[in-house]
Amino acid sequence: MRKIWNQPESVPEVVEKELDAFSPIERQILYMRGLSSLDQVDEFLNAEKISDHDPFLLKGMKEAVERIERGLLNNEKIVIYGDYDVDGVTSAALLLGTIKTFGGNVEHYIPNRFNEGYGLNSGAIEIIAAQGAKLLITVDCGMRASNEIAMAGRLGLDVIVTDHHLPGEKPPGGLAVINPKQDGNTYPFQELAGVGLAFKLAQALHRKRGLKDPEEALDLVALGTVADMAVLKGENRALVARGIKRLRRTERVGLQELAKVGRIQLGKTNTGTIGYVLGPRLNAAGRLGSAENALLLLTTGSKLQAEDIAEQLELTNRRRQDLTAETVERAIKKAVGDGDVPLILFAADEAFNEGVVGLGASRLVDKYHRPAMVCNRSGIHTRGSARSIPGFHIANAIDRCSELLVKHGGHARAAGFTMETDKEKLFAERMMRIAEEELEEGDLVPRISIDAEAGLDQLNSKLLEFFDRLEPCGEGNRKPTLVARNAKVLAKRVVGADGKHLKLTLSQKQRSMDAIAFRMGELIDELPSRIDVAFNFERNEYLGFESMQMNVVDIHW
Structure with a gap:
């Protein structure tokens, strides 16, 4: 399907002068992100320095913290009720770790996708109540579970809901609801993921006790936020930026082993490796069975156990890939x-x-x-x-x-x-x-927003270093998309399984550059000698060697 390219807006002269410390292509990219002053640019390029909002600005936070503290004081059994995706599992792992740190009597419950489905269910609540729990804290679910929450109350369970999903017509009820999207909330940022809200609750518990914020949990926040495709703006951008730094040196043996089976270096983790390597493997557990293994991987201190679980998740993820391909083929026929x-x-x-x-x-x-x-x-x-x-x-x-x-x-x-x-x-x-x-x-009609036009002679290591400063990139802050016009096709071949991908060598003004066009192998026979290319400019690592390449988004001729 041919895509429409939305051309970049011209940078106003006043912005050109304000941002004259940057090159023309850098100014264009910054302007396309809505940045027109040095103060805005400085905040954007130093995301991890952005201050967190006070967690107690969240409606329901004060009541939730007071109830958890009472539960800790009385040694009540507390249950964290999660979801089976990465956001839900990281949220559960984060709060489990927090409450255990404070000496709490805490357990978890993750529903089975196939037997129970998403969210709170009456059978699970009966089990939790029968096992003597007094406080139930939901993570990444609960906003539309008013009947189940009312049932929990009748069984003697207090319920705290933490959820980022859109509220329904009827409030969920319970002792406290923490969701920036609910009516009456004045929190300055509404787009926190479930794990972001779990972190804000942990942060509030630490601050209530006069302790430092639990920055060691930000690796989980980065994982869950990116995997859930939450917008990487505002507070999310700050949390993920700091979280990725934590992830690169994480002490969680489960994540270390998961990186090994995914064949990535944790020290070079970014939003791409979370979205395409770590996230899918953690998600695979809940997609094809129980998410318990994913949660255990994030919480175990045993290297041997982590190795075993990581290998299982790798195999599960491969089965997930096969099932997805079969589902897509059949769905196309039916739809x-x-x-x-x-x-x-x-x-x-x-x-x-x-x-x-x-x-x-x-x-x-x-x-x-x-x-x-x-x-x-x-x-x-x-x-x-x-x-x-x-x-x-x-x-x-x-x-x-x-x-x-x-x-x-x-x-x-x-x-x-x-x-x-x-x-x-x-x-x-x-x-x-x-x-x-x-x-x-x-x-x-699919559209691609172009950030700037670039000649191949402008693609260099300095530009890549500037792109590094734009991270974390993802939903709401996409990687810059550039356009090279009238590039000559010096070489072309198909690569990958079944020739699905197209490998190109392009030339322009005596400068050549390698390019990879994923899922465009079928174009090889019709590709003309000169093309316009929309692409992301990136590093390519292969067999220990690093080079620059164009990752093709679309081709026009």
Whole structure:
């Protein structure tokens, strides 16, 4: 699908003068990030120095800290109730470590994706209450669990909810709710991930006791925030920047062993290695079975145990990759077939593994640039994951179908839902009508925002060093995308399994540069001798050698 390139805005003369310490291409990139003064640039380029907001500004924090302190004082059994993705598991690991540090009697509960599904459930609450717990703290879940929280109260459990998901129409109840998106909250930053909120609770507990902030937990914050694709702006940017520094020298043997099986150097960890290596392996546990191994890996002090779990997660992740490929192929046949691509894609099947339907939906969005829903149909229930495109808030759209659903929740770009199987057709039709109301023709064309034009002679180590200062990059702070015009194709070949990728050598003004175009191998026979290339400029490490390369995003001719 041909993408539209949104050309960069010209830098105003006043900004050119203000930022004259930077090169023209650097000024252009900074301006495209909304930075037009030296003070803004200084704060942005020194993200880890940004001060954290006071955790007690979060609505519900004071009550939560007081209740936890009372539980610690009375040696009450406390249970941390998590989720099975990386955000949920890192959140649970963080609070477990914090409360254990204070001598608390604390345990955890992570629901099984297949037997229990997402969030609080009545069976789990009965078990937790029967085992003598008095305080239940949710992490990365709970905002839409008012019935379960009321049940917990009847069974003698106090509940503290920490969650970053959008609230439902009905408040969840409980003793305290910590969510910057809830009504009445005045916290200055609303986009903390679940693990970010867990850290704020840990931070508040430390400050209440006059202790230093638990900076040693920021490796977990970086992992969960990046893996959950939270926006890397504001406080998230600061927490992740400091967290990556911690991660590079982490003492957690589990992460050290996970890096080994993923064949990366922890000392060079960045958002890319979290998103493409560490995160998927931790997620694999909860996708295909129980997330207990992922949590144990993050909390164990045994090197032998960590080695064993890391190897298991590596094998599980490979199975996850195979299942995802099979799911995508089948989902395309069901959602698209041989006809026109519909406005919104919907595929449900008994054969779809519930643990990879979200990945399947993401791949459909990548391929067709349409909102997509992929569902597992099992007995009387259908459980699905949805992913979306800019311009279509998928969680709000699903909210409009709430009377058809058993449970649901999510964000602008990702959501989950459960419904009775006989409601499938009605739900899909309703979502299609909503898409027809909200989506415009321009929304259906993928776009790439170009930061700056660059000649190959401008691609050098100094520019790479400037790009390093823009980190952490990710959601909300993407890597700079450059354009090289009229580049000559000196060499081309396909690489990778089944020739999926395209390896190029490009030339411009007597300067040549290697380029890799992932998933563009099919272009090799039609590629002309001269092309325009949109790309990310990066380092490439291979067999211990480092070189510069262009990572191609798109090609025009």
